[in-house]
Amino acid sequence: MSSSAILWFRRDLRLYDHAALLAAARRADSVLAVFVLDDNLLRPAGANRRHFLYGCLRELDERLGGALLIRRGDPAEVLPELAERVGAASVHASADTNPYGSRRDERVRAALEERGIDWEVTGSPYAVTPGRITKADGTPYRVFTPFRRAWSEHGWPAPAETGVDTVDWLPSDGLGGLPLPDGDPEATPELPPPGESAALRRWHEFVESGGLAEYHSRRDRPDTAGTSRMSAYLRWGCVHPRTLLRELSRLDHHGAGSYRNELAFREFYADVLWNRPDSARHNFDPRFDRMPLDTGAEASTLFDVWCEGRTGFPVVDAGMRQLLHEGWMHNRVRMIVASFLVKDLHLPWWWGARHFMRHLVDGDLASNQHGWQWAAGSGTDAAPYFRVFNPTTQGEKFDPSGEYVRRYVPELRGLAGARAHRPWRSDASLAPDYPAPLVDHAHERQEALARYERIKNP
CATH class of the missing domain: 3.40.50.620 (HUPs)
Known part of the structure; x- marks a missing residue:
């Protein structure tokens, strides 16, 4: 039968x-x-x-x-x-x-x-399903490095050898199916090609071109094509991380180790969310529930300026415009713009997280929410709150030629080299349409630290 x-x-x-x-x-x-x-x-x-x-x-x-x-x-x-x-x-x-x-x-x-x-x-969607890795006492990991070690020791099965011929597929005729949507007319035209074939093609190009071998040294540089751009494919399961991990296991270079580390981070955040589902909307560290945050009409106006990429800080504005233009943002720049929102503008991290989820093609609840809490200092394995990114020096370090900034902020294309990161030092006629800095970073850094002093003790 x-x-x-x-x-x-x-x-x-x-x-x-x-x-x-x-x-x-x-x-x-x-x-x-x-x-x-x-x-x-x-x-x-x-x-x-x-x-x-x-x-x-x-x-x-x-x-x-x-x-x-x-x-x-x-x-x-x-x-x-x-x-x-x-x-x-x-x-x-x-x-x-x-x-x-x-x-x-x-x-x-x-x-x-x-x-x-x-x-x-x-x-x-993970090499190791969230919830399966615990400490010796049965409690979940709260810090990435020991989780990564346990994750590696736990291991995962080899990729399942499946394909279109694995089963006989029942026809869908007569079952009330809907026509496949053509797409969303409000989407940006700059999205990556969709689907499993595109995912595997992109991965093989990244490996064979030498991108993976150089990943450890180039992944923090938004001015170069140093990342794999696999995040959207992983988000929708067009490729399974096991498939990538098998390839990585065959390679013995720093790039493969660094990429494996990033896959582990993705699995760590998924594990955190599984164990603490409330952390999708609330601070993982309850001390931060007492953090003074700016709200109201003026805060909303500042938030809109940040969303539109008009803050007067070039690398922040480039990142926010890249998000609107491509539905994606380089990971280093995600950290910079997040730090700016929570520590220069003193706005809630969840405002920024919601904006990212609205626009990111790779928007993943676990990675997005906990990445934002890392920047805000309120999450597990968080960056110390007193680590406040200086958006100008971050831009100069990771975009030394100013190429990334000029690509997304056309008002600054008249400023050569690293001068694009400090337009206020150049002749105003070279960037007449670019806004002045929205805030004084040095002052806002001290304000952020002062607010943290009020909550850092239990």
Whole structure:
């Protein structure tokens, strides 16, 4: 007797190295591929992330020969109904360890169980599923370095050898599927090409071009193409980190070690969020609940100026404009603009985190929220609060020729070399349309430290 199952795609929009696909193949002769458009996730995603998602779905559907079923609604209602219609004995998915995903999946499990349908979770978007690594006493890690050691010692399985031929795919005709969205008209046109094929192509280009070998020395330089730009593909699971880690294990150079370290950081933040789901919206360190922050009309005006990239600090403005133009920002610059918001403007970190999540094509809740708390000093393994980035010297150090600044701030293209980082020292006629610095950094640094003095003791 033939049997069928459902594979619910989520943050795993690929066919290779797909553990849940392998599990479905072991349970059933034929599988229905499903993606559910969940408005609870789509609404806050932002145009860039939605647009990239839709492109990934189109590519996945093409690889499946048109067999991907798109439905919209509550997954706890959609999936049981579909399972009964196709006679599926089981529904398979990769784990979703984010707060909303965990709650939603529990509702899906309960709804399927009522109908006698199995709910089977296999794998996750991480090499090691969040929650599996703990200290000897069973408590979670709060500091990255010991987590990284434990993560490396724990290890992970080899990539699952799966593909389009792993199962027979049930046709999606007659099941009430929606046409694949064309995209989001509000998205920036500068997004990366979507899908699994583009992800693997980009990774191989990065490795073969020597980008990976030089990653450790170039990754902090926004003026060069020193990063892999794989973050959006990892965010949507167009490639699994295990696939990258296998490649890294074959290489013996500093670049591979540095890249592996960054993958570990991604897994660390996911683990933190799994253990402390409240940290997505609140300070991990409760002392910072007492931090005096600026709010009100004037604070909102300053925030708008920061969002638009008009602060008068060139590297900050370049980063904010890159975000609006490309849906992405270099990681070093993310730290600089975040420090400026919380320590020069004294605004809440969650304002900035929300703006990033609205525009980033790679917006990932765990990495974004905890990256912001690192900058604010309120998170786990945080940078010391007294480490206040000077945006001018940061720009000069990591963009020494001023190329990055001039690329995104055209008002400064008349200033050659590093002079682009200090336009106030040049003839005003060379950058007449660029604003003066919004604040005095030296003064605001002292103000930030004074505010910290009020809360640093429990």
